[in-house]
Amino acid sequence: MKSINHLFTRILFFLFTFSALGQVKDIGMPNIKNYKRTEYKGGTQNWSIDQDKKGNIYFANNSGLIQFDGSTWRKYALPNNTAIRSLKIDGSGKIFVGGNNEFGYFKPNEKGELKYFSLSKLISNKDSQNINLIWRIHIFKGEVIFQSFTKALFYKNNKLTVLNAPRKFQFSFMVNNRLFFQDKVLGILEYKNQKLYPLKGTTALNDKEIWAMFPLPNNKILLATLEKGLFVYDYNAVKEWNTEANSFIKKNTSLGGAIIKNKFIILNSVLNGIIICDLNGKIIQHLNRQKGLQNNTILTSFVDHKNNIWLGLDNGITFINENSPFTYFDYSYNIGTVYASVLYQNNLYVATNQGLFYHSWNTSFTDEPFNRVEGTIAQAWNIQVINNTLLCSSNSGALVIEHNKVSKILDTKGYFGFKQIPKHPEYVIGESYNGFSIFKIASHNVEFINQVQGFDETTNTFEVELDNDYLWLKKNPYLYQMELSDDLKKFESIKKYTQISTVNKGIGSLQSINNKIYFQTKNHFYRFSKDQDGFFEDRKMSNLFSNIPVINTLIQDSKGNLWYSFNESLGVLEKSDNGKYVRKQAPFSNLTGNLVNNYIAVNTVDQKNIFIGLTDGLTHYDATISNTFITKPTVFIESFSFPGDTIITGNLTANEKQFDLPYSGNHVKFTFSSPTFENQENVTYSYKLEPFEDTWRNWSSVSIKEYTNLREGNYTMKLRARNSFGVLSEVDQIKFTISPPWYRHFLAYIFYLLLIFAGTYVISNRVKLKIRKNKYYETIEQRRLYLEKESKIRHEQHELEKEIEKLKSDKLQIKILAKDKELVNNSLQVVKKNKTLNTIISKLKEIDTNILDDSTKSEFNKLHKSIVKEVNTDKSWKDLEKHIKNVxxxxxxxxxxxxxxxxxxxxxxxxxxxxxxxxxxxxxxxxxxxxxxxxxxxxxxxxxxxxxxxxxxxxxxxx
Known part of the structure; x- marks a missing residue:
């Protein structure tokens, strides 16, 4: 029994999810994003659209194949540079395309670039004649089928077979896994077992050009023709589909369309944009140039994985965020900034900066602009229903609205809003530009009573609430506590507060919740005790907001839900049947920055119809639509660049994302993409390069990152994305290795080690050799020194000997000189002696010898002869002269x-x-x-x- 209940629950959940994913709202307009040719840099016309498993979108464009990954547009051309008219992506990721006399497929190479592989070369020469344009591509039972007006070409296992048209093909279609061809003569043909079988009753369409076929309940098919409208075929006969959708197509012609979860049909038109209708032909939405499309001629439409719509236009591309609980009323509905809205007597009224507007409200919401309430052309601050009377607070005064016009001007001063006075149910107090006024509302009779005396300050940017005892006014930086007199003519007392807590400084907001006045500061809520004449904290209320960002405004709607604003964003605590609150914040993140500052303009009609005022219009929120539209985003490292090369990693599989880079490639750049097309401008990225970074970088919308001068090593680049709802993606990563420079390579280190060993060996040997040489040279030097010393000694000895010889010579010379001197002296003495002897001889000659006796004379003569002989024989002088000359x-x-x-x-x-x-x-x-x-x-x-x-x-x- 439990398993049955569990199965039943799962079925209900599946059906609810299925229903939610296939939701098309008939109130307001979905968010539309237009892409111009200057963005995708392609041709004008876009003929076909498809999406791969990763979420990338592809377009068959006049200039080639266009790829969009959420961040970057890329274009790939056919070899003959002709337009691509059809495309289809198979399960392996091959992108099959068809053009004029050319067809084949694109697939990424090792660098992630899409390379084209032509299949037209597989056709025989006979069949290659007159292929013409390939208008349709289908994947049917494992075969890829290229269809032109003259042929259908079947590709499988790298082989191509040709099926010629019986007469002439128009287009072909896949419906409920069945393949159909329209023949100009034979009608609609079904392809089965390599043959074509005519369908009964379809020749009636031979004069009609079918552009699309859609499945309908009860085994019927809807046929969309170019100019003749819509027809239903039940496999027996063709009948016209008499519906709103048919009337529109007859008037604007059709170029096919798409189907959303077999629940809604998108019909493209030539003249007036697209319509989305249900399976009964009722138009749910109509989008054209007036409603935000950039072109009214829609060549193709496509429903992506998230049931959002892509349009290929005659000039441009458009994305429609259909899978969202939010739709919008913008300038095309005649409204500007919305400050308040209210439902009254089957009309929806909105107070705007351009006056008060209204739109009829019934079970079938007509897609028409809002109308201005007659008599309101100035700023309207508020629109309220009090005692069944519609009151408008505007720059023109306090206005009573009846029958969509101003029926009475109660006061010409500008007013911000009205509050009912407790204990005085027929009276309201109005907040004017310079104080407060009292009005009476009874039996549809509304009148101005009096100005309240005692307070006449301008109350712009204020908050006012009333309880049984006081009127509370928050006007920065003060909180006023004012007590009305019983006759409502004056304030009997006015007291100002600068803070409501000594712990939590300041005054955040003033609000009435469940008819109790709360004062909030930093998400702490206080109430006032008259008995204690002071403020006390309501812990239960504070705990309710403990995990919520600090709020600046809070209101309670008609269903008891608490709406709060923070940092220009919006959130809600939905009140359940058991009195507990469920927090919802992520769905409203797309409204961030578009809310009116200091105003939460929320009007809850019921769970399916909640209106929120924006700076550029009004948004409709259906709270019953499941939050399954908030899906986990996908993210890719789109490209990986380094000097000399770029790899489009977004087109590669996970196991291919590993690269080896030379050291010269240590300057790397990454680009990021996330095929999250809803509110794409709010997608942010966080990344880290391991091991270069330890922590994730802060979230940023910048989708590019560069790193320079990385050292060698193994790196992993990790990337994650966060969509506008705050949901995080899985982590995408690529790994790469930067090789070291040659001087830091592993082999270099081995070489260095060997070099060190060799150097050590060589140096060791050199040192040893040096030591031996030094010893040798030391020995030689010692020997040399010894020899030098010995030589010196010898030289000194020789010098000494020379000195001795010289001394001896000098001494001898001195002796010789002395001898010479002595000899000279002796010689002189001899000379003197000889001179004396000569004198004696002369004297002797003078002696007369005759007087001498003979003996004496004989002795005298002997003496004379002896002296003469001595003189004559003395050779002393000659010897001296000779000696002197010799010396x-x-x-x-x-x-x-x-x-x-x-x-x-x-x-x-x-x-x-x-x-x-x-x-x-x-x-x-x-x-x-x-x-x-x-x-x-x-x-x-x-x-x-x-x-x-x-x-x-x-x-x-x-x-």
């Missing part, structure tokens, strides 16, 4: 060589002078007078070229 031979030779004109007599004089002989001695030796010696000296000086100051003896000694 001073070298001197005399040098002197003669230097002065060749010198005479022998002068040579003798020079020798005597060198011997340091006195003038007297020289005179005696030379047998001249002393004056003669001086004259000889003068002549010698002159011949030697000496001046008077030069010493003659010193000069001679220097020679």
């Amino acid at each position: 001073h031979f070298d001197f005399l030779k040098r002197l003669k060589e230097k002065y060749p004109t010198i005479s022998p007599r002068e040579l003798d004089l020079s020798t005597y002078l060198l011997m340091n002989m006195s003038t007297k001695e020289i005179a005696e030796i030379m047998n001249i007078s002393n004056g003669g010696v001086e004259l000889a000296r003068y002549r010698l000086r002159k011949k030697l070229g000496l001046n008077k100051k030069e010493n003659l003896i010193g000069f001679l000694m220097s020679i």
Whole structure:
């Protein structure tokens, strides 16, 4: 039993989810995003659309294949640069395309670039003639079928078979896994078992150009023709589909369409955009250029994985966020900034910056613009229903609205809003531009009573609430507590507060919840106790907002739900039947930045119809639509670039995302994409490069990141995305390795190690050799030093010997000189002796020997002869002269060589002078007078070229 209940629950959940995913709202307009040619940089017309498993969208464009991944548009052309008219993606990711006489498929190469592979070359020469345009591509029972007007080409296992048209094909269609062709003569043909079988009753359509076929309940098919409207075929006969949709197509012609979950049909038109109708032909939505499309001619439509709609236009591409609980009323509905809205007497009224507008409200919401309430052309701040009376607070005053026009102006001052006065049910107090006023509302009779005295300040940017005792006014930076008199004519007391808590400073907001006044600051809620004359915290209420961002405004709607604003965003605590609250915040994140500052304009009619005021219109929110439209986004590292190359990693599979880079490629760049097309501008990214970064980077809408000068190593780039609802994607990653530079490569380190070993070995050997050499050289040096020392000693010894010899020579010379001197002296003595003897001889000659006796005379003669003999035989002088010449031979030779004109007599004089002989001695030796010696000296000086100051003896000694 439990399993049955569980199965039943799952079926209900599936049906609810299925219903929610196939939801098309008939109130308001979905969010529309237009892409112009300047963005996707392609041709004008877009003929076909498909989506791959990753979520990327592809377009068959006049200039080629267009790829869009949510961030980047890329274009790929056919070899003949012709337009692509059809495309289809199979389960393996191949993108089959068809053009003029050309067809094939694109698939990514190792760098992620889509490369084209032509299949037209597989056709035989006979069948290759007149292929013409490939208008349709189908994947049917494992075969890829390319259809032109003349042929159908079946591709499987790299083989191509050709099926020629019986007469002439128009288009082909896949319906409920059945393949149909329209033949100009035979009608609609079904392809089965490689043959074509005509369908009964379809020749009636031979004059009609069918552009689309859709499945209908009860085994019927809806046929959309170009100019003849819509028809229903039940496999027996063709009948016209008499519906709103048919009337529209007849008027605007059809170019096919698409189907949403077999529940809603999209019909493209040539003249007036698209319509979305249910299976009964009732138009649910009509979108055209006036409603936000950039072009009214829709060539193709496509429903993506999230049941959002893509349109290929005659000029441009459009995305429609159909799978959302939000639809919008913008400028195309004649409304601007909305400050309040209310439902009254089957009309929806909105207070805007351009006045008060209304739109009829019934079970069938007509898609028409809002109308201005007559008499309201100024700023309208509020629209309220009090005591069944519709009151408008505007810049023109306090206005009563009846029958969609101003029936009464209660006061011409500007008003912000009205509050009912407790204990006085027929009276309301109005907040004007300069204080407060009292009005009475009874039995549809509304009148101005009086201005409340005691407070006349301008109350712009304020909040007002009333309880049984006080009127509370928050006007930054004060909170006013004012007590009305019983006659409502004045304020009996006014008290100002600058804070409501000593712990939580400031005053955040003022609000009435369940008829109780709350004062909020930093998500702490306080109430006022009259008995204690002070504020106390309501813990239960504070706990309710403990996990919510700090709010700035809070209101309670008619169903008890609590709507709060924070950081220009919106959230709600939905009140359930058991009194508990369920927090919803993510669905409203798309409204962030579009809310009216300091105003939460929420009007809850029921769970299916909630209206929220925006700065550029009004949004309709259906709370019954499941939150399954909030799906987990996908994210891809779209491209990976490094110097000299770019890899489109978004087109690669996960196991291909690993790369080896040279060290010169250590400057890398990544681009990100997320095929999240709803509110794409609010998609943010966070990433980290491991191990370069330890933490995830802050969320940012920037979809590019560069890293420079990365060191060698293994890296992993991780990326995640967060959509506008705050939902995080799975992590996408690529791994890459940066090789080290050659000088830091592993082999280089081995080389370095070997080099170190070799160097150590060589250095060791060199050191050893050096040590040996040093020892050798040291020995040699010691030997050299020894030899030098020995040589020095020998030299010194030799010098000493020379010195000794010199000393000996000098000593000998001195001795010789002394001997010479002595010899000279002796010679002089001999000379003197001889002179004396000669004198004696002369004296003896003077003696008369005759007087002497013979014996005496004989003795005298003997004596005379002996003296003469002594004088004659004395050779002392000649020996002296010879000796002097021998001793001073070298001197005399040098002197003669230097002065060749010198005479022998002068040579003798020079020798005597060198011997340091006195003038007297020289005179005696030379047998001249002393004056003669001086004259000889003068002549010698002159011949030697000496001046008077030069010493003659010193000069001679220097020679």
